Amino acid sequence: MSRRxxxxxxxxxxxxxxxxxxxxxxxxxxxxxxxxxxxxxGFGHTAEDSAVADSPLADYAVSGVDDGRLSGGLAGVIGVxxxxxxxxxxxxxxxxxxxxTPDREPAPxxxxx
Amino acid sequence: MHxxxxxxxxPTSVATGVVAAGTVALALRGARRELDERTAPLAGxxxxxxxxxxxxxxxxxxxxxxxxxxxxxxxVLVGPWTxxxxxxxxxxxxxxxxxDGGLTALGTNVTLMGxxxxxxxxxxxxxVVRLLPPTRGGVLAGAAVGAFLSVPAAALAxxxxxxxxxxxxxxxxxxxxTMGGVHLLIGLGEAAITVAVLGAVLTVRPDLVxxxxxxRRAVELAPxxxxxxxxxxxx
Numbered sequence: 001m002s003r004r005x006x007x008x009x010x011x012x013x014x015x016x017x018x019x020x021x022x023x024x025x026x027x028x029x030x031x032x033x034x035x036x037x038x039x040x041x042g043f044g045h046t047a048e049d050s051a052v053a054d055s056p057l058a059d060y061a062v063s064g065v066d067d068g069r070l071s072g073g074l075a076g077v078i079g080v081x082x083x084x085x086x087x088x089x090x091x092x093x094x095x096x097x098x099x100x101t102p103d104r105e106p107a108p109x110x111x112x113x
Numbered sequence: 114m115h116x117x118x119x120x121x122x123x124p125t126s127v128a129t130g131v132v133a134a135g136t137v138a139l140a141l142r143g144a145r146r147e148l149d150e151r152t153a154p155l156a157g158x159x160x161x162x163x164x165x166x167x168x169x170x171x172x173x174x175x176x177x178x179x180x181x182x183x184x185x186x187x188x189v190l191v192g193p194w195t196x197x198x199x200x201x202x203x204x205x206x207x208x209x210x211x212x213d214g215g216l217t218a219l220g221t222n223v224t225l226m227g228x229x230x231x232x233x234x235x236x237x238x239x240x241v242v243r244l245l246p247p248t249r250g251g252v253l254a255g256a257a258v259g260a261f262l263s264v265p266a267a268a269l270a271x272x273x274x275x276x277x278x279x280x281x282x283x284x285x286x287x288x289x290x291t292m293g294g295v296h297l298l299i300g301l302g303e304a305a306i307t308v309a310v311l312g313a314v315l316t317v318r319p320d321l322v323x324x325x326x327x328x329r330r331a332v333e334l335a336p337x338x339x340x341x342x343x344x345x346x347x348x
Contacts, residue, residue, distance in 0.1 A: 005151060008318050012158045020165035028170040028178035033268065033295040034114050036177035041288045043281030048119030050212040058212040060168065076168055079206060083164040087202040088157025091195060094145050095153035 013084070020076030024060070025069050114182060114267060114296075115207065116222055118215030125278025130220030136228050137201055143194030147323065155321050156191040160199035162310075163187060164206065171302050179299030182226050182267060185234025185260035186307040189252070189324035190314065193235040200227035221274060229270045234263035238324060247331045249315055252324060253308050260307035264300035268292045 031039065038044035056063045057075050065071035121129075148156060163183035170178040183203075188196035204222050207213040214222045238259035245251035272289045279288075311322070319325055 005154065008321070009154055009158050012162060016158070016162040016165040019162075020168055024165075024168035027168060027180075028172040030170070030172060030176050030178040032114065032170060033173070033177055033179050033292070033299050034116065034271065036175075037288065037291040037295060038120070040291050042283050043120065043279065043288075046119045046280045047117040048215070050118055050208070050215050052209060052216065053212045055210065055212060057210045060211050060213070075211065076165065079164050079168075079211065080161045082210065083203055083206050084157055084161035086206065087160030087199050088154060090198060090202065091144070091148050091153040091156035094141065094198075095148040095150060096145065097150070 013080075016080050016084075017077055020080045021073040024076045025072055114179075114222075114226060114264075114271075115204075115214030116218040116225070116271065118217045120280060121218065121221060121274055122278040122280055123217075125274055126217045126221060128220075128278075129224045129274065133201070133220040133223035133227065136197055136223070140194045140197035140201075144192070144198055147192030147195045151321065152191055152195075152323070156195045156199055159187050159190050160202050163199065164203045166306065166310075167203065167207070173295065173298040173302065175295075177295055179264075179296070179302055181303055181306045182230045182264060183307075184226055184230030184267075185238060185256060185263045185303070186310055188231050188235035189238055189256045189259070189307075189311060190322055192323040193231055195323075196231045196235070197227050200231060221271075224274075225267045225270050230263040230267045233266040234259040235324075237262050242324070242327070247327050249319075249325075249328065252315065252322075252328065253312055256311050256324065257304040257308050261300040261304040264303045265293050265296045268296035 030036070035044065038047065050058075052058065057078065060075040060079075061068075061071045062074045062078075065074060163181070163186070166181045166183065168180070170180045173179050184196060184200055187199050190196075191199065201223050204214060204219065204227060208216055208219050208222070236259070238255040241255035241258050242251055245254060269289065269292065272285065272292050275288060276285050279285075314322055315325060320329065
């Protein structure tokens with residue numbers, strides 16, 4: 001990977017970690033559009049707890065960490081890391097290995113999607 | 114937008130699970146055409162970024178909030194097939210680790226945010242981009258409209274599923290109006306975040322943006338300025 005790419009990716013990762021680890025504390029705690037609509041229209045009570053509702057990271061909080069800011073921030077950082085590893089691993093496994101033609105645009109025919 | 118367990122009956126959840134699995138299977142093939150040495154790491158980062166931004170609920174008034182879905186943004190950045198995979202990974206992590214969105218509703222959430230939001234967002238993006246001149250502004254305008262419409266589209270897709278398999282016996286018209294209305298507002302936030310992020314990436318690394326490939330081709334096809342042969346140039 002070129003140094004230019006690495007710098008860009010690290011900067012992007014830093015922004016994601018800051019948003020999930022620090023910024024998320026300031027997110028609105030109001031119910032989201034679907035939850036709110038469900039309550040308004042009278043089917044909110046049909047929601048059931050997820051089977052993993054008691055998991056150690058449920059609702060973006062780390063169980064055992066009492067400080068809300070730390071607990072939520074830690075959960076966010078863990079989520080970013082896990083998502084990066086899973087999605088990055090998947091996309092890296094699927095990528096075309098460049099066999100001596102790096103950094104060139106694919107032929108226009110390949111750009112259909 | 115994350116559907117919890119219980120809203121939809123079992124047959125509907127199974128059906129959306131089948132739709133989601135089929136979509137992911139197709140995307141696993143389609144994404145191979147979009148991913149190379151440069152774009153694969155960006156795709157992983159995009160998924161992590163979407164996870165982070167989805168934690169940032171913004172208020173939309175009347176005691177409700179919304180957050181980015183990111184389907185349109187991801188599709189424009191890394192391509193629609195790859196976007197399906199990125200969104201699916203985000204939704205799986207949220208459902209399994211964070212109990213955000215039900216487990217039996219995972220297929221429903223992948224269908225709504227990984228399929229409907231991506232396909233509609235990217236489809237509208239392509240349409241708008243085709244109508245506008247091939248400029249950075251055209252790409253941003255297309256992404257804005259696509260992102261904006263992707264949110265009420267996903268919301269109305271939920272209402273469609275609710276019409277088929279909703280457990281509660283409530284007025285469908287009222288549910289559609291409430292869901293559609295609040296998600297139009299959330300769509301404005303979706304468009305704003307999409308334009309901000311895409312604009313930033315287009316500024317520093319336009320070459321990495323899948324949905325801006327036509328800008329690069331336009332530059333390549335344009336008559337090259339005549340430059341005096343530079344000494345020592347390696348190009």
